[in-house]
């Protein structure tokens with residue numbers, strides 16, 4: 290079935306064209322790679338996996354409650370609209386929210402793939418090109434998986450959110466080669482990672498849990514790449530150049546915080562944009578969510594050396610300043626371990642089932658006939 294039949298509202302043009310700027314760069318130095326980056330490239334190759342095989346697509350998903358979302362997490366909960374909703378309406382609401390969320394993940398993954406490919410093209414060093422080529426493949430697999438989940442299990446998609454699209458466009462239109470890293474690897478991926486993590490750690494539904502745990506295992510490498518590349522590069526920039534990057538980060542953070550709230554969903558339920566924004570502002574759940582969304586970005590930005598006064602002030606105002614001290618390496622390690630633990634658990638269960646089947650067959654065979 291064509292995706293266009295599953296969109297809640299038409300996504301506009303069939304193909305979104307962002308004019309490319311900047312140079313494609315070739316390097317003739319093939320033997321002088323940085324060890325850490327080449328190790329990451331090796332890991333990127335070793336850890337490829339196939340979503341068609343690793344994920345158990347047989348698992349059933351209730352399209353009216355794909356994630357097991359509690360009432361309190363729905364923005365309309367506690368508003369004057371809530372009492373009017375029937376159980377069926379609430380199911381529709383859950384379906385729309387999941388469709389909205391995972392659609393933004395899907396469009397974001399396509400964006401990540403395009404940005405990773407842009408980095409292959411524009412970054413001057415061959416070691417970074419090699420690494421980014423593996424990331425391009427990772428992001429293709431992620432887009433494939435989120436797309437499959439939405440088409441097969443939810444049956445509904447939302448178009449890309451305006452702010453996400455704006456940030457993607459700004460990131461891609463910029464001719465400076467570090468901007469796809471900063472916009473994509475640090476901001477958009479940082480936000481996505483935090484959102485993935487919150488769902489992974491709270492959902493009791495096995496299919497979305499598998500998807501998110503496995504995707505996050507890859508994302509840990511992507512963030513490591515962005516940090517390595519930018520930390521080295523930003524040491525060489527002038528103060529003025531660093532301030533420009535900080536402005537970009539501040540603006541991007543504000544945009545994502547204020548606009549990535551699923552207002553489009555409530556509009557589809559007859560709530561005005563203005564009221565939907567107010568509900569999102571007031572929702573206690575979204576308050577927590579918005580703060581946690583920055584748990585991956587703030588320590589990363591600090592780590593790559595964008596920690597000027599203006600940025601610190603902006604983060605203080607947003608109430609996320611102290612997240613700068615959280616241990617990003619530890620978080621990433623945990624992401625990888627969680628995926629590995631999930632594999633062990635699943636394969637242990639399969640093994641137990643297999644043994645039980647064999648034992649039952651043997652018992653049957655021994656039964657006097």
Ligand SMILES: [Fe+2]
Nearest residue numbers: 398401428431
């Ligand atoms: Fe991804």
Ligand SMILES: [Fe+2]
Nearest residue numbers: 401478508511
């Ligand atoms: Fe990624």
